[in-house]
Amino acid sequence: MKAVVMEGPKLPLEVRDMPVPEVGPRDVLIKVMACGVCRSDWHIWQGDWAWIGLKPPMPAILGHEQAGIVEQVGADVRLIKPGMRVLTPFHNGCGACRFCNSGDSNLCERAGRRTGGFAQYAVIGGADFNAIPLPDEVSFAAGAAMGCRFMTAYHGVADRGEVKGGDWVVVNGCGGIGLSAIQVAASLGAQVIAVDLDETKLVRAREQGAVATVDATAGDVPARVREITGGGADVSVDALGIKATLLNSVNSLRKGGIHVQIGLTSAAEAGEVSLPVDAMVFNEVQFRGSLGNPHHHYRPMLNMVVSGKLNPESIVSERIALADVPRVMESMGSFGTVGFTTIEDFS
Ligand SMILES: [Zn+2]
Ligand SMILES: [Zn+2]
Incomplete structure (x- = not known):
């Protein structure tokens, strides 16, 4: 099969022939x-996140936002059948540990095997749990987005941020996750303020439902947010994970506000950013991490996509071929992509 192969951090990515991955008894091949x-x-390609133990063996096939058609099923798979359209959350769950059992499968203690989606075929391990059927009304591109960025934004906003109608919500960073967070928060009835330093992305943010935008190059972001909201936001999201967006987010909150950290940090922070702890205590500001989306939350999210209340596909701005992946990954170093760039041509 054709796949985009990574040989090591920052080494050129190449489209190459690779063996189709083997299908274990609990796996499916899509x-x-x-x-x-x-x-x-991009972060993994840069060698980031080794500080939290994320270091895939090389050579690696990246890509963790895939949807497809089941081609082959392992001997012990009961619910997933050949020909089914499925998506899969980037965090597999074992379906049996204490976190999976209590509904927090995004925090699974022993997430299983899966292979990368920058390829013609990929394996979903523990498929009865991790292959999520995609309704016929929902496109593969939308399904792919719900494997990582869109579902991550959904969980961050709806669950971790507890966003409700009328809330002021700030979204810092209007990349794929940020635009998704804006769409989800707006669909829940929140008033969303989008923050970015790229005018094109702020235009996209308005299209996704932001009622106000703040140009981060124009000065003090938290002061501007306090002005717009009359005292600070109820919920603020860091959708990027650099020091500036994280601190802007925390400092934009009203008393009792909730900061949701979705973005993981880059090499400059290496996982650590100092926080204004005293102010956070005095203001009872909450700092909440948010990872992926527990499996059982797929049902309400997919229902909202089917009914048209949510529209992940509207965030797709470029549809590419497998051979374009190295170029697109390169451009991410300078934040060159807008919204979702989605591979749809695997020939
Ligand atoms: Zn588990
Ligand atoms: Zn992702």
């Missing part, structure tokens, strides 16, 4: 129909 190119793929 023909990949769509796969998003996510900033997390």
